Amino acid sequence: MSTSSNASSPGRGLVGWFAHISTLFLLIMILVISTGEMMHGQLLKFGEVLFSDPQQQVQYFLLRADPEKPTCDAHLNVEQEVARQEAEAAKGTPSSGASDDIDDLFGARKFNAEAVRESLTATVKNCAERYVMYDHIRAHITPQLRFYRGLETSFFTLFKFGADNRALTLLILLTITAGYTTLGFHHISLRPARYLRDYQAQAWAMLICSGMMMYSSVRYYQISVDSGVPLEDPRVYYMWIVLFAVMSAVSAFRIVRPPQSQEPTKGSWLHALEAVPLIANLGIFTSVYFFLHDHPSGPAIYANKILDFISLPLALALHIWAGMLFKQSRMVDLFMNILRPWKLSPEALTYIILLAAGLPTAYAGVSSVFVIAAGAIVYHEVRAVGGTSQYALAATAMSGSLGVVLSPSLLVVGIAALNRQVTTSQLFYWGFFVFALTSTAFFIASQIHRHNRHQRAAVASPLVAVPAMLREMKAVIPYVLVVGAIAMFYSHVLDTPFNEISAPSILPIMMVLVLVFDKKLQARDVAARNFAPVGAAAVQAMPMSEPVGEPTHVEPAYAAQRQKTASGAIRAATIETVEHVGAYISLMLFTQLVSGVVERSEVMNMAPQVFPNVWWAMTFLVIAKVLLGMVMEPLGAIVLVSSTLAPMAYANGIEPVHFWMMVLVAFELGYLLPPVALNQLLTRQVVGEAEIDKSDAEVAGATFYRRYERWILPCLVMSISLAIVAYGPLLVQRVDFFKPIAHLFH
Secondary structure (H helix, E strand, O other), rough: OOOOHHHHHHOOOOHHHHHHHHHHHHHHHHHHHHHHHHHHHHHHHHHHHHEEEEEEEHHHHHHHOOOOOOOOOOOOOOHHHHHHOOOHHHOOOOOOOOOOOHHHHHOOOOOHHHHHHHHHHHHEEEHHHHHHHOOOOOOOHHHHHHHHHHHHHHHHHHHHHHOOHHHHHHHHHHEEEEHHHHHHHOOOOOOOOOHHHHHHHHHHHHHHHHHHHHHHHHHHHHHHHHOOOOOOOOHHHHHHHHHHHHHHHHHHHHHHHHOOOOOOOOHHHHHHHOOOOOOHHHHHHHHHHHHHOOOHHHHHHHHHHHHHHHHHHHHHHHHHHHHHHHHHOHHHHHHHHHHHOOOOOHHHHHHHHHHHHHHHHHHHHHHHHHHHHHHHHHHHHHEEEEEEEOHHHHHHHHOOOOOHOOOHHHHHHHHHHHHOOHHHHHHHHHHHHHHHHHHHHHHHHHHHOOOOOOOOOOOHHHHHHHHHHHHHHHHHHHHHHHHHHHHHHHHHOOOOOOOOOOHHHHHHHHHHHHHHHHHHHHHHHHHHHHOOOHHHHHHHHOOOOOOOOOOOOOOHHHHOOOOOOHHHHHHHHHHHHHHHHHHHHHHHHHHHHHHHHHHOOOOOHHHOOOOOOOHHHHHHHHOOOOOHHHHOOOOHHHHHHHOHHHHHHHOOOHHHHHHHHHHHHHHHHOOOOOOOOOHHHHHHHOOHHHHHHHHHHOOOOOOOOHHHHHHHHHHHHHHHHHHHHHHHHHHHHHHHHHHHHHHHHH
C-alpha cells in the first residue's frame, strides 16, 4: 500500500501471478457468496418460466433431477386383492402374515370389504397418477433442460459451498494478500520505506509481530481442544496458524534477502521506526499486553472476532476491487472535462470535486478506500488549475472524509447491523445534511485562507463555458446509459435494486462492464485519430485565434498508469487490489486486538456511566471517539463503540441517531490527526513521497499556516463540523431560544 521503490516490489513473476490469479478467483467466489441467494432464486424463477408445464402439472422443481420410476402396481385387480385379504382374515391371519399383539387385546376384528376396496382403489389410482407424472417428467427432460438444470444446480452447489465456507474464504484471501503485501513492503506505515534500514526495520517488526500471533493462534487451538468441547470447524484454527506462519516466513525471507534500496545511504535506525507498519506496532503492543497478563491466546481470540461480522471485510474487499477498477477508467477525466471550460478557481473546483466525490466515496465503503482509488486524481486536478501543493494535499485527504455518511456507505451499514436502535434510512437521511455541512465548511474555510484571495477569479463567461460544457457532456452520456442499463437489469431482471445491501456485489460487476466499454471507446477514438483525413489534420494544425470544433485535451499525468486494454486494466486493478486488501484488512484485523486490550483492561469502566448532565457526557464521548479514530481502523472501531460507548450515550439521554452521526464525524477527524492520521498517510502514499518532499520545499519559508496547510485546513473544517454535529442538536433540544426549530430535528 505504501509507495516505495521498485526494488521493494515482488515483481510480476510467479509469486505475483499466483497472488493475482488466486485473489481474482477468491473475489469471484465472494461475489458468488454475496449474490448467490439472489441469483439462484432468479435461476429457479427462469426455470419455471422456461420449462414448467401447468397443463400437465409439471413444475421446474420436479425436473431438477431425473425422476425415480414408481415400483407400485398400477394394474392391480382390486376385487381379487379384496377377496384374498378377506380369505386371510377369515383364517385369523393378517395379510401381512404377522400377528398384531395390540389388536389381539380387543378380540377378533370384522373384515370390512368395502373399506378395503375403497383403499385399494385409491392406491391404484394414485399409483397410476405417479406413472403418468413419471412419463410427463421424462418427456420434459430435453437436452436444453439438462444443460439449464446443470447450470442451475452447479451454481447452487458453488453458492452453498461458498456460504458454508465464508470464514475460510476470508482467511485464505487474507493469507494470500497479506503475504504478498508483506513481501512487497506495502503495509501502511507512517513513512514508506526508502533506505536499507527502513526495509530491515519493517521485516524484523513484521517477523516479531507475526511470530507472536502464530504462537497465540497455536495456544488458542490447544486451549480450545483441551476444553473438551468439539471444535465447530477445526480448519479455521489451522488457517489462522497458516496465515501468521506465511507472514512470518515472508518476513524472515525479507530479512535474509532485503530489497536493494535506490538510496545511496543506509538511513538511521531511529528514522526507520517511522517505516514500521502500523499492524506490526499494534500486534507487538497488544501481544505483549496479553502475554504479560498470562493470556497468550488473547490476541488470536480477538483476531478471530473479525469472523463475527464477516460480511463487512468481505464487502470491503469487493469495494476495494471496484475502486481499483474505477481508477483504471476515464470516468473522472470525462467529469473534469465538463468543468474545465468554466476556468474555475482552485477553491471553487475543489468544492465541486468534493461534492461529486461524495457519491463514489459512499460506494467505496469507507473514506480510505476512496483516497486509495482517486486520491492522486484529486491532487493533480487541483494542482492543474493553479492550486498550491499544500492545498491540493489538504483537499485530497479531505476528499474521502465527506461521503461516508451517504448511501450506501459500508460504515453506516455496519453501524445499523450492530445496533438495533438505528436504521440505515435514518442515518442516511441525516447523513445528507452532515455531508452538506462538511463540504460547505471546507469551501468557506478555503475561501478565507485563499493563497491569492486578493485576485479576482477569471471565471469564463457562460456564453463560452456552457456550449463547451454541453459538448463535453456528450462523451459522458454513453457511460450514464451503461450504468443505468446495468442497474435496471439488476432491478427488473434479477429483482435486486441497487442499495446499501446489494452495492458490494453489484459494483465490481458494474465497474468491469464499464471498464470494458471504456476501453473499447478509447480504442475507437485512438483509431479514429490515427486514420483521420489529411485535410482534417491540416485544418487542426493551422493557427487559429479561437478553438474550432471539439476541444483538444491534454492527457493527465496520472492517466499514464492506466492500461490501454480491458484485460490489462482488469489485471492491473486486481494486482493493486491484492496489495490494498492485504494492507487494509490486515489493519482492520489488528484493530480488533486494540479493542481487546480496551475491553480486557476495563479502561472504559473508569469513566462514569452516567454524567452530571448531557453536555459532559457528549464532551467525553467526542474526545473518546476522536482518540479512537486516531489509532483504529473505522470498521473495527464501530464494533468497539457499539459494545462500550453506545450504551453509555443512550443512558445519558443522547439519541441513538444523533450519537452515531457524531461518531462518524469524530472518526473522520481522527483519521486526519496524528499520530496515525490514516487518510493523511494514504494521501502521502498515493501522491508519492517525492511530491510530498517537493511540496514541503515550496513552503519552507512561508508562514506557519502555509507550511502545514495540508494538516490544519482539513482538521479545522472537521473540528468545526464535529462541534456543530455534536452540540447543535443538544442546543436545539434544550435551549428555549431554539425551540421554534426543534421540530425540524425529529
